[in-house]
Amino acid sequence: MKIALIGYGAMGKTIEKLAISKGHEISVIISKADTALSIEALSEKLSIAEVVIDFSVAEAVRRNVQASLKAAVPIVEGTTGWLAELDDVKKMVIEADGSLVFGANFSVGVNLFYKIVDFASRLFSRFPDYDVFIEERHHSHKRDAPSGTALKLQKIIRSHIDRDFSITSTRAGEIPGTHTVGFDGLADIIELSHSSRSRDGFALGAILACEWIRSRKGFYEFSEIIEEILLGKN
Incomplete structure (x- = not known):
């Protein structure tokens, strides 16, 4: 699976390492140097991926989701501090017939x-x-x-x-x-x-969310994925 990473701090680097170890490919990395990219330019970069993982900053969540929707690529939203905008983001995803998984914690x-x-x-x-x-x-x-x-x-x-x-x-x-x-x-x-002993638990959960959302449409919380696993549906 081709994964685009938005945010290349400690968490992004951990996701990269573990995703590669599980046989996935990091096809594009969006870092601080790309902060000024327009939604259109960001969307073009993301379009080569099959799933986006965002662990950046709260102020960038809306832009990152819009770019992912424009590129028609599912997004796993791991950034915290943006939940005041949850209803607006959910509306964006549903209206665009897109795919998003979010979670306060992906462990x-x-x-x-x-x-x-x-x-x-x-x-x-x-x-x-x-x-x-x-x-x-x-x-x-x-x-x-x-x-x-x-x-x-x-x-x-x-x-x-x-x-x-x-x-x-x-x-x-x-x-x-x-x-x-x-x-x-x-x-x-x-x-x-x-x-938490390390960031590995969060990274592995985000990768699990990628594998799950890849073939689905809709707006989900990570806890729904866990619920499916507990019920033996996954």
Whole structure:
């Protein structure tokens, strides 16, 4: 499969390495040097690929999606911090009969963690004496806070527990991505936690999303792919 990479930082380089190891080809790389490209010029560059993976910056998401749609190439959108534009981007994709997968986090482990937190939240919804909290820690280079993963966890918990709770964010040094959900009661505290050892998990999830979206049309969240796998449909 021919993959176009938008964003060639640490994440882009990890995707490149693992995609090649799985027999795929990186047919084009869009880096910071291409920031000034028009949508038409970017679309022309992307048109030689079968799938686009975007791990760039939130401000560029709309342009990158428009260029991918113009090139009629499915896009895996891994950039964070753009979800305020989600409805507009979804409308663009549907109207163009395009293909897009997005996710707050492309790690398979994190997406299974979502399901664990969903189940735990349903249990604790019956016990209002427990307070809920989310803590997330990342390296100092991460731009958005709270993280997209923390906001996704918040949404999952609030679907069962309808009350306010805090998200605490830390940005320091080279801390790997760590997310903890806690249920704090008078007699005890239950904590659920996920920590990333490397970027490989995110990269492999993005490649999995490429393989899945390549032959599909529509607007999807990565969690839907995980759900298909869990149901034995993939």
